[in-house]
Amino acid sequence: MLSDPVTAIKGIGEKFAEDLATLNIFNVEDLLSYFPYRYDVFEIKPLSELIHDDKVTIEGRVVHEPSLAFYGKKKSRLSFTVEVENIAVKAVMFNRAFAKKQINAGDIITLTGKWDLNRLQITVSKYKLGPAESQAEIQPMYSVKGDISNFKLKKVMQNAIRDYADEIIEFLPDRYLRAYKIPERRKALITMHFPANRIDLKHARRRFTYEEFLLFQLKMQLLRKIKREATVGNAQVFDQEKIKEFIGLFPFPLTKAQEKSLNQILSDMKSPYRMNRLLQGDVGSGKTAVASICLYASITAGKQGALMVPTEILAEQHYQSLTETFGDKANIVLLTGSVKGKKRKEMVSAIENHEVDIVIGTHALIQDDVFFNDLGFVIVDEQHRFGVEQRRTLRDKGLKPDVLFMTATPIPRTLAITAFGDMDVSVIDEMPMGRKEIETYWTKENTFERVLHFIEKQIALGEQAYVICPLIEESDKLDIQNAVDLFDQLQEYYPSDVNIGLMHGRLHADDKENVMKQFAGNEIQILVSTTVVEVGVNVPNATIMVIYDAERFGLSQLHQLRGRVGRGDMQSYCILIADPKSEAGRERMRIMTETSNGFELSEQDLKLRGPGDFFGRKQSGVPEFKVADMIHDYRALETARKDAQEIIETNLLEQDAAFYQLQKKLENDSVLTDKLD
Ligand code: ADP
Ligand code: MG
Numbered sequence: 001m002l003s004d005p006v007t008a009i010k011g012i013g014e015k016f017a018e019d020l021a022t023l024n025i026f027n028v029e030d031l032l033s034y035f036p037y038r039y040d041v042f043e044i045k046p047l048s049e050l051i052h053d054d055k056v057t058i059e060g061r062v063v064h065e066p067s068l069a070f071y072g073k074k075k076s077r078l079s080f081t082v083e084v085e086n087i088a089v090k091a092v093m094f095n096r097a098f099a100k101k102q103i104n105a106g107d108i109i110t111l112t113g114k115w116d117l118n119r120l121q122i123t124v125s126k127y128k129l130g131p132a133e134s135q136a137e138i139q140p141m142y143s144v145k146g147d148i149s150n151f152k153l154k155k156v157m158q159n160a161i162r163d164y165a166d167e168i169i170e171f172l173p174d175r176y177l178r179a180y181k182i183p184e185r186r187k188a189l190i191t192m193h194f195p196a197n198r199i200d201l202k203h204a205r206r207r208f209t210y211e212e213f214l215l216f217q218l219k220m221q222l223l224r225k226i227k228r229e230a231t232v233g234n235a236q237v238f239d240q241e242k243i244k245e246f247i248g249l250f251p252f253p254l255t256k257a258q259e260k261s262l263n264q265i266l267s268d269m270k271s272p273y274r275m276n277r278l279l280q281g282d283v284g285s286g287k288t289a290v291a292s293i294c295l296y297a298s299i300t301a302g303k304q305g306a307l308m309v310p311t312e313i314l315a316e317q318h319y320q321s322l323t324e325t326f327g328d329k330a331n332i333v334l335l336t337g338s339v340k341g342k343k344r345k346e347m348v349s350a351i352e353n354h355e356v357d358i359v360i361g362t363h364a365l366i367q368d369d370v371f372f373n374d375l376g377f378v379i380v381d382e383q384h385r386f387g388v389e390q391r392r393t394l395r396d397k398g399l400k401p402d403v404l405f406m407t408a409t410p411i412p413r414t415l416a417i418t419a420f421g422d423m424d425v426s427v428i429d430e431m432p433m434g435r436k437e438i439e440t441y442w443t444k445e446n447t448f449e450r451v452l453h454f455i456e457k458q459i460a461l462g463e464q465a466y467v468i469c470p471l472i473e474e475s476d477k478l479d480i481q482n483a484v485d486l487f488d489q490l491q492e493y494y495p496s497d498v499n500i501g502l503m504h505g506r507l508h509a510d511d512k513e514n515v516m517k518q519f520a521g522n523e524i525q526i527l528v529s530t531t532v533v534e535v536g537v538n539v540p541n542a543t544i545m546v547i548y549d550a551e552r553f554g555l556s557q558l559h560q561l562r563g564r565v566g567r568g569d570m571q572s573y574c575i576l577i578a579d580p581k582s583e584a585g586r587e588r589m590r591i592m593t594e595t596s597n598g599f600e601l602s603e604q605d606l607k608l609r610g611p612g613d614f615f616g617r618k619q620s621g622v623p624e625f626k627v628a629d630m631i632h633d634y635r636a637l638e639t640a641r642k643d644a645q646e647i648i649e650t651n652l653l654e655q656d657a658a659f660y661q662l663q664k665k666l667e668n669d670s671v672l673t674d675k676l677d
Pocket of ligand 2: 234235236268269270271272273274275402
C-alpha cells in the first residue's frame with residue numbers, strides 16, 4: 001500500500017529511512033510525491049552550435065588511450081582526444097584516475113562538461129561509455145541532503161515505481177483531464193521522475209500544477225462555506241432610503257468601483273451570514289468614504305459599529321473626519337488607550353447602553369471591560385495588523401458582527417485569491433476624477449542640495465514636505481543616513497523661519513502626537529521622519545515626499561510612503577534618493593518612477609520578490625506549492641478557482657459519482673478540521 005513505510009521499498013534500510021525522514025518522507029506515497037526540483041537536460045548539438053563556457057554534451061570516438069598525469073597532493077589529470085564530426089576534440093578530466101582503465105581507443109563515448117571554444121576542448125564533469133541514449137537526456141535533480149545522493153534517490157524511486165505504480169489512482173474527474181488535455185495521475189507521476197522527453201514533462205507538470213491549485217482552492221472554499229454556515233443569524237435590516245440620502249450628502253458622486261464595492265458589502269450585511277470581507281484600494285481611492293456609508297447603514301438597522309485602527313494618531317484622524325461626515329446622524333466616540341479613569345468608565349457604560357452608535361479606536365476598543373449592546377459591523381483598517389487573537393476576543397464576547405478589513409496595501413490578484421481564499425474580496429481599482437498624478441523622480445545623493453532648494457521653493461508657496469529615512473540610530477556596520485543627523489543638517493541649511501520637526505519610533509506617544517499635530521497645522525513645514533508615518537496619516541497640504549536611501553525599501557512600502565502626498569488639489573512630488581547596487585534595486589526605482597497604480601506595482605513587486613517575501617516570511621498563509629508557481633501559472637490558478645467554485649456551489653462532491661475519489665482525497669487530507677480555530 002502507498003501508506004507502507006519507506007522501508008518496504010527495496011533498497012531502503014533503517015538508516016536510509018532515517019535520512020528520508022529529514023526530508024519529510026515517511027511512507028511510499030511521500031516518496032513518490034517527492035518531485036525533482038529541477039531537470040538537467042543533456043542535449044547533443046552540432047559542434048558549430050556549442051557556445052564557449054557553456055555546459056555541453058558531445059558524443060564521439062576515442063582516438064587514443066588517455067594519458068594520466070599526477071600533480072600536487074593526490075591530484076590527477078586525465079586527457080585524451082575524441083573525434084566528433086571528423087574533428088579532433090580534446091577532453092580533460094580531473095581527479096578521476098580510475099577512468100583510465102575504462103576508456104579505450106576506438107570506444108564511442110558521451111561526454112558532458114564545460115566547453116572551451118578556442119581550444120576545442122571539453123572539461124568533463126560526467127561521462128558515459130557508449131552512445132547517448134537519445135538526442136536529449138533529461139536528468140532529474142532532487143533536492144537532497146546528508147547521506148542521500150541524487151543517484152541513490154533515483155535508484156529507490158525506480159524500485160518504488162516498479163512495485164507501487166499500480167496503486168496510484170486518479171482522483172480528478174475525467175471531464176477535467178479531457179477538457180485540459182492533461183495526463184492521468186499515474187502516467188504523470190512516473191514522467192515527473194523519469195521523463196522521456198520535454199513534451200511529456202511539460203504535460204506532467206501541467207497536471208500537477210492544476211491538481212495542486214484545484215485541491216487548494218477546494219479546501220479554501222469548503223472552509224469558507226463551513227465558516228459561513230457556522231455564523232448564520234446576523235442579517236441586518238437597514239433603511240435603503242436613508243442610505244441614499246446619506247450618499248447624496250457627499251460633495252461628489254461615488255466612482256463606479258466605490259459603488260460596486262459598496263453594493264457587495266451591503267448585500268453581505270443584509271444576508272444572514274457573517275461577512276468576512278477584504279476591501280482593497282490604493283491610498284486615496286475612497287475606501288473610507290465607502291466604509292462610512294456602511295457604518296451608517298448599520299446604524300439605520302439599529303446596530304452599533306466599530307472602527308479599529310493600528311495607531312492612536314490614525315484613530316484621532318478618523319474620529320475627526322467621521323464626526324464631520326456624520327454630523328448629528330450618529331453619536332461617535334473615540335476610545336483609545338489614553339482615555340482613562342472616570343472618562344473611560346462613562347464611555348464604556350454609554351457603549352453598553354447603546355447611547356453610542358460608533359466607536360473608533362485602537363485595539364483598546366475590544367478590551368475586557370468594553371461591552372457592546374448590539375455590535376453589528378466592525379471595520380478593521382490595515383488588515384495585516386489585526387490578528388486571529390482579536391477575532392477570537394470578539395467571538396468570545398458572543399459578538400458576531402459583519403467584519404470588513406480595509407487595506408491600502410494593494411495585494412496582487414494572484415495572491416489575494418490564494419492567500420485570502422477564505423475571505424471575500426472587494427477592490428476599488430479606480431481613482432476619483434481629477435486627481436493629479438504624483439510626479440516621481442529618482443536621483444542620486446549628490447543632487448541633495450537641489451532637492452533641498454526645491455523644497456524651499458515649495459514651502460515659500462505655503463506647501464509642506466516629508467523627508468523619510470530608513471533607520472533612526474547610527475549603525476557603524478551599515479552606512480545609513482540617520483534621522484537625527486538629517487534633522488540637524490536641515491536645521492542648519494534652512495533659515496530659522498522654516499520649522500522642522502523630527503519624528504521616530506523612539507519618541508513618546510505624546511511627543512509623536514504633538515509633532516503630528518504641528519505638522520497637520522502647518523506649524524512645522526518639514527517633517528523628518530522614519531517610516532512611522534507610513535500608515536494612513538493625512539495632511540493634504542504636504543506635497544513633497546523625499547525618501548532617503550530609497551533602495552532599502554520594498555516597492556509596496558515606497559508606494560505607501562508616496563501615498564502620504566497627493567492628498568489635496570495641489571501637484572505633488574515624490575523624490576527617491578537612492579544609489580542601488582543591485583540590478584533589482586535599480587529596477588525598483590525605475591518601476592516607481594513609471595508606475596503610479598498600486599495594483600500594477602504590487603504585481604511587479606511580486607515578480608521581483610516572489611510570494612514568500614511579499615508578505616514577509618512568517619506572516620500570512622501564503623501556501624507553498626510543490627510544482628505550481630503562483631505567478632508563472634496564474635492562468636491555471638484562475639481555471640482551478642472557477643472549477644472549485646462550481647464544484648462547491650453545485651455540490652458535485654456529494655452528488656456526482658465522478659467526484660467520489662476527489663471527495664475521498666479531500667477527506668484524507670483533513671485540512672479542513674485543522675484550520676477551524
Ligand atoms: P482612502 O480611505 O481609500 O485612502 P478616502 O476615502 O479617505 O480614501 O478618500 C480620499 C479623499 O478623496 C477624501 O478627501 C475623500 O473625501 C475623497 N473622495 C472619496 N471618494 C471620492 C469620489 N468618489 N470623488 C471625489 N473625491 C472622493
Ligand atoms: Mg451578514
